[in-house]
Amino acid sequence: MHTTDNILFQAVAAPYYRRNAGFFLFLFFLLFGLYPSFKQSLEFHYVVINGIGNSLQFFLLAFAIWLLYTIKTIHFVHGCIKNKAYNFLQLLNALPSRKRFFHLLQLQCLLLVPALCYGLAAFIIALLNNHPAGAAVIFITLTALCILSTGAVFVFLLNTHSSALAGFLHVMPFRFKTGLFSVLLKFIFNQQFLLLLLLKTATFSCLYFFAKIDEQVFEDRILWLLYITSLIGHCILVYRNHHFMETKLSFYRNMPVKPLVTLLSLLGVYAVVLIPEIWALKAVAIQQHAIGNFIWMALTGPSLLLLLHCLLYTEDMKMEGFLKLLFGVWIVTLFFSLSSNRWLLPMICTGMAGFIFFNSYNSYEKNTEVEGLE
Numbered sequence: 001m002h003t004t005d006n007i008l009f010q011a012v013a014a015p016y017y018r019r020n021a022g023f024f025l026f027l028f029f030l031l032f033g034l035y036p037s038f039k040q041s042l043e044f045h046y047v048v049i050n051g052i053g054n055s056l057q058f059f060l061l062a063f064a065i066w067l068l069y070t071i072k073t074i075h076f077v078h079g080c081i082k083n084k085a086y087n088f089l090q091l092l093n094a095l096p097s098r099k100r101f102f103h104l105l106q107l108q109c110l111l112l113v114p115a116l117c118y119g120l121a122a123f124i125i126a127l128l129n130n131h132p133a134g135a136a137v138i139f140i141t142l143t144a145l146c147i148l149s150t151g152a153v154f155v156f157l158l159n160t161h162s163s164a165l166a167g168f169l170h171v172m173p174f175r176f177k178t179g180l181f182s183v184l185l186k187f188i189f190n191q192q193f194l195l196l197l198l199l200k201t202a203t204f205s206c207l208y209f210f211a212k213i214d215e216q217v218f219e220d221r222i223l224w225l226l227y228i229t230s231l232i233g234h235c236i237l238v239y240r241n242h243h244f245m246e247t248k249l250s251f252y253r254n255m256p257v258k259p260l261v262t263l264l265s266l267l268g269v270y271a272v273v274l275i276p277e278i279w280a281l282k283a284v285a286i287q288q289h290a291i292g293n294f295i296w297m298a299l300t301g302p303s304l305l306l307l308l309h310c311l312l313y314t315e316d317m318k319m320e321g322f323l324k325l326l327f328g329v330w331i332v333t334l335f336f337s338l339s340s341n342r343w344l345l346p347m348i349c350t351g352m353a354g355f356i357f358f359n360s361y362n363s364y365e366k367n368t369e370v371e372g373l374e
């Protein structure tokens with residue numbers, strides 16, 4: 001093994017697998033330990049692996065899992081690069097770009113071994129079952145994940161001293177007029193990109209696949225349950241936005257900006273954030289022929305996130321207290337979404353958000369000792 005590759009293995013790959021040993025043991029138990037016999041578990045995995053090569057639904061599900069795992073490895077390497085104890089990794093920048101990329105590619109392949117092994121099995125089974133197109137798609141997908149993840153790590157290494165992910169996102173700057181709307185969007189896409197990507201991948205996949213199932217077995221109440229739960233899952237994003245506004249943008253309160261403009265800016269931000277979910281739900285109108293249902297869902301999303309944001313102005317709470325409050329919000333919104341009066345949900349959320357905001361915004365005072373989620 002080359003000296004550089006050996007250093008990367010000892011410093012990055014080995015600690016990664018030691019740190020995630022519990023996760024891999026749990027995953028192994030989940031995949032092979034829930035069946036009465038090892039033979040039955042192999043039969044189950046054969047069906048899944050065979051489905052990846054000849055079924056679009058199975059492939060997209062596998063792709064979503066591989067993508068999430070790839071993001072997990074990128075996040076780990078990015079944390080190592082930012083850690084002062086790993087300053088020696090910056091010496092890789094002294095190597096020629098081609099050699100540096102090749103070493104990082106080998107590192108990423110080591111970190112992606114679990115996904116690559118399952119993908120290799122799917123590739124071989126697809127070839128044996130005469131599905132060359134499926135095998136080609138699997139091979140291209142895994143190759144692309146390796147190369148793109150290596151490219152992300154390559155850029156992170158070049159921008160070691162820049163803010164997290166700023167160099168990677170430099171190619172997509174925002175051109176909005178300066179204001180709360182543009183500043184908050186920049187904060188979300190620059191400082192919370194990994195969280196946003198993980199969240200959107202999970203919620204988009206669930207909503208998209210369920211909205212496109214056969215009309216005869218489609219159940220809109222289950223879809224509403226998934227949708228409301230996915231919206232509540234945005235609580236970390238909402239909490240960090242609020243914390244950012246009240247700590248880094250505390251001067252904004254002293255600016256001559258009307259509260260209504262601030263409220264509408266927040267609503268606009270959350271409308272942009274929910275574009276993937278709204279796009280995933282378009283099958284409700286197109287395939288399920290429930291245009292009204294789609295409209296109420298599209299209106300409910302931003303209004304509910306706005307309500308969650310405004311609830312943080314009622315008192316200075318930590319994340320634990322916010323989660324307790326969210327359970328009550330989830331129960332109430334779920335009750336309305338499963339009833340025939342679901343059309344009231346966006347109006348109720350918007351009305352309550354406005355009432356809370358105009359009554360609590362000016363009197364709210366952030367306790368600087370509360371760290372929350374930074």
